Amino acid sequence: MGELIERHMESMTEEINEMRRTKLFSIEETRLIMKKRKHFECKINGAMKNIQDFKDYIQYEKVILKDIKLRRNKLRIADRKSSIEFKILKRIKYLYEIATQRFSNDFNLCLMYFKFCKESNYNQAASLVIQNMIKHFAHIPEMWKVAAAWHVKKDVNQALSVILKGLTIHQTSETLFSEAIQLELMNRGKDDWTDGSQNKDQLCCQKIQTYVDSIMKNIRSHQFLIKILELLNPYGFTKSVQDKIVKNLMERYPEEADVWHALAQRERNGDHYDEVPGSMHTSNTKFRLDRCFKKYQEGFVMTKSCPDQHRELWSLYLEFLVDLQLHNDNSDMIRNTLLNALRDANDCQMLTERYFVVWVKLLKEETDILDVTEKGLKAIPKSVELWKLKLKYAVIKDNVKNFNQTFKKGVMQLQNKSTPLWMMALRYHILTSSSAVIENIFMSGVQQAEEVGRKMKCEYIQWLVLNKGITEARRKYNDLARTPPFCKELHTIMANLESQELDVNAQELEKVLRLACDQFGGEDSDVWIGLIRCYFEHHKAFESVNSKFDVNELTSRVFREAESKIGHNGPLLADFLGKYDVLKTTEF
Structure with missing residues (x-):
C-alpha cells in the first residue's frame, strides 16, 4: 500500500511544479496541497474502505480546480493547462472509476460520476457509465430518465427506446410516462414512418393515447392527469386525447377541487371540452369566461358531499375572481360576478377573513359596507382585519361615539390580539381629542395583559416626553417599568430618550x-x-x-x-x- 501511495504522490510532481512555475500557487500552498492529498491517498487505500473518503477527495480536487480558474482570471495566466487542470481532471476521473468499482451499488455515486464525465466532455466514459447504470440500477426510475436524456441530443428514437424499456419495469412511474410523452412530441417532426393514410400528428396522437390509456390503468392520480393535460395543451392535434383525459377526470375524480379548477381554467383559455375545433366562440372572451364560471358551478355541485374539497374549490374560485378583477378593474361583469360569488360563498359559510375584507373593499354604499362587516364579524368574531375595517369606517364617518363603541367591542373580542385597535384609537384621538382623553386611553392600555400592555407602555412614554416633558416621563416610567408585564423595549426607549436630552443626566x-x-x-x-x-x-x-x-x-x-x-x-x-x-x- 505504501508503494502505491508513493507512486501516486510522485505522479503529481510535474503538476505541482507547474503550479509553482506559473505562480498560481506559492511553495507553501503547494506543500499544503500535497499534504492534504497524501492524507486522502492513505484513507482511500487503507484497510477500511469508506465511500465518503472518496467523495471528500473528489470534492477537494474540484475545489482546487475552481480555485485555479479564479486565480487564472485574476492573474491572467493562461499557459500550462494541460499540465495542471487536465491532470486534476484525470485524477478525479480515476477516483470516480475506483470508487464506482468498489461501491457499485451506490446509485448517487454513479450519477455524480456520469455528470462529471458529461461536464468534462468525457463522452465515451459517460456512455460506459450509462451502460453500467442500466445494468445495475434498472429498479430506479430516475436512472431511465437520466439515460434517455443522455441519448436524446443524438437520437430521440434511442432515448424513446430507453424510456419504453424503463416503462416495462416501472408501469406506475409518473416521471417515465411524462418523459415518454414529451419525447413523442419532440420526435413527431422527425418520424419518417407513415403508411400514407395518416399524417405525423395523427400517428403521434395515437402513440400518446396509448400512454394515456396506460396511465389511467396503472396510476390513480388526478394531479398527474392534470399535469399531462398541461403538457399536451399547446398541441392542438392532441385534442382528442385531452378530451378523453377531461372525461376521465370528471368521471373518476368528481370530488377533487383542483380537478374542477383545472377544467375551469381550460375553458377560460379556450380549451373547451367537446367543442368543435375552430368554433366561432372560442376566441370570444365573454364566451370563454361564461364557460369557465359554469365549470366552477358544476364543480360546486359535485364536491358538495366532500366539505374540505368544497371549501377548497370556493377558495380557488374566489382567488381566481379576485385576480381577474384586479387586472380588469373597469369590467362591471367581473366585479358583479365576484360580488355574487362572495354572497353565495357567505350563504354556504365558505368565506374566510381574506374574502370578507375583499368584499368590504368592493362596496360603495354605507349600508352595504356595514352589513358585510357585521356578517364577517358574526362569522369570524376574532378577525383583527375586520375589526380594523369597522373602526376605519367609523373614522371616515367621523363618528366619535360609534368609534369608541366599536373599539370597546373589538377589544373585548380580540383581547391580547387587539394591539392594532389600540394603535388606531390613539391615532384617531390624538387628532380629535384632548390630552386628558388620550391619557385615559394610555392608562387603560398599559393595564392590559402581554402584548397590548407592553406596546402601550412604549407609546405612552414617548407621548409623555413630547407632551409633558422628561420629568413627567421619568415619574411614569418608574411605575410602568416595575409593573408586569415587564417590557424590555420600554427600557430601550427610555434610555434613548434620556440620551437624546440636550444635557444628558x-x-x-x-x-x-x-x-x-x-x-x-x-x-x-x-x-x-x-x-x-x-x-x-x-x-x-x-x-x-x-x-x-x-x-x-x-x-x-x-x-x-x-x-x-x-x-x-x-x-x-x-x-x-x-x-x-x-x-x-x-x-x-
Whole structure:
C-alpha cells in the first residue's frame, strides 16, 4: 500500500511544479496541497474502505480546480493547462472509476460520476457509465430518465427506446410516462414512418393515447392527469386525447377541487371540452369566461358531499375572481360576478377573513359596507382585519361615539390580539381629542395583559416626553417599568430618550439601564453592554458627582455580575464576551 501511495504522490510532481512555475500557487500552498492529498491517498487505500473518503477527495480536487480558474482570471495566466487542470481532471476521473468499482451499488455515486464525465466532455466514459447504470440500477426510475436524456441530443428514437424499456419495469412511474410523452412530441417532426393514410400528428396522437390509456390503468392520480393535460395543451392535434383525459377526470375524480379548477381554467383559455375545433366562440372572451364560471358551478355541485374539497374549490374560485378583477378593474361583469360569488360563498359559510375584507373593499354604499362587516364579524368574531375595517369606517364617518363603541367591542373580542385597535384609537384621538382623553386611553392600555400592555407602555412614554416633558416621563416610567408585564423595549426607549436630552443626566440614564439589567440580564447580553457603555461614555459626569468614582472598577464589577447571571447560557455568554471585547477597544 505504501508503494502505491508513493507512486501516486510522485505522479503529481510535474503538476505541482507547474503550479509553482506559473505562480498560481506559492511553495507553501503547494506543500499544503500535497499534504492534504497524501492524507486522502492513505484513507482511500487503507484497510477500511469508506465511500465518503472518496467523495471528500473528489470534492477537494474540484475545489482546487475552481480555485485555479479564479486565480487564472485574476492573474491572467493562461499557459500550462494541460499540465495542471487536465491532470486534476484525470485524477478525479480515476477516483470516480475506483470508487464506482468498489461501491457499485451506490446509485448517487454513479450519477455524480456520469455528470462529471458529461461536464468534462468525457463522452465515451459517460456512455460506459450509462451502460453500467442500466445494468445495475434498472429498479430506479430516475436512472431511465437520466439515460434517455443522455441519448436524446443524438437520437430521440434511442432515448424513446430507453424510456419504453424503463416503462416495462416501472408501469406506475409518473416521471417515465411524462418523459415518454414529451419525447413523442419532440420526435413527431422527425418520424419518417407513415403508411400514407395518416399524417405525423395523427400517428403521434395515437402513440400518446396509448400512454394515456396506460396511465389511467396503472396510476390513480388526478394531479398527474392534470399535469399531462398541461403538457399536451399547446398541441392542438392532441385534442382528442385531452378530451378523453377531461372525461376521465370528471368521471373518476368528481370530488377533487383542483380537478374542477383545472377544467375551469381550460375553458377560460379556450380549451373547451367537446367543442368543435375552430368554433366561432372560442376566441370570444365573454364566451370563454361564461364557460369557465359554469365549470366552477358544476364543480360546486359535485364536491358538495366532500366539505374540505368544497371549501377548497370556493377558495380557488374566489382567488381566481379576485385576480381577474384586479387586472380588469373597469369590467362591471367581473366585479358583479365576484360580488355574487362572495354572497353565495357567505350563504354556504365558505368565506374566510381574506374574502370578507375583499368584499368590504368592493362596496360603495354605507349600508352595504356595514352589513358585510357585521356578517364577517358574526362569522369570524376574532378577525383583527375586520375589526380594523369597522373602526376605519367609523373614522371616515367621523363618528366619535360609534368609534369608541366599536373599539370597546373589538377589544373585548380580540383581547391580547387587539394591539392594532389600540394603535388606531390613539391615532384617531390624538387628532380629535384632548390630552386628558388620550391619557385615559394610555392608562387603560398599559393595564392590559402581554402584548397590548407592553406596546402601550412604549407609546405612552414617548407621548409623555413630547407632551409633558422628561420629568413627567421619568415619574411614569418608574411605575410602568416595575409593573408586569415587564417590557424590555420600554427600557430601550427610555434610555434613548434620556440620551437624546440636550444635557444628558447620566444618573437617570444609569437607573434605566440598571433596571433593564435587573429584569432582563439573564436573557439578554445587550442590557449589560448598554450599562457598561454608559459608564465609559459618561464617566466624567459620574466623577463630578462622586469623586471616588472609578470607571474601571465599576465596569469590572458589572462584568462579573453579567457573567454570573448569564453564565448558564453558553451561546449568550459567548455573545456577551465578544461584544465586551469590542467595547473595551473602543475609544470614547
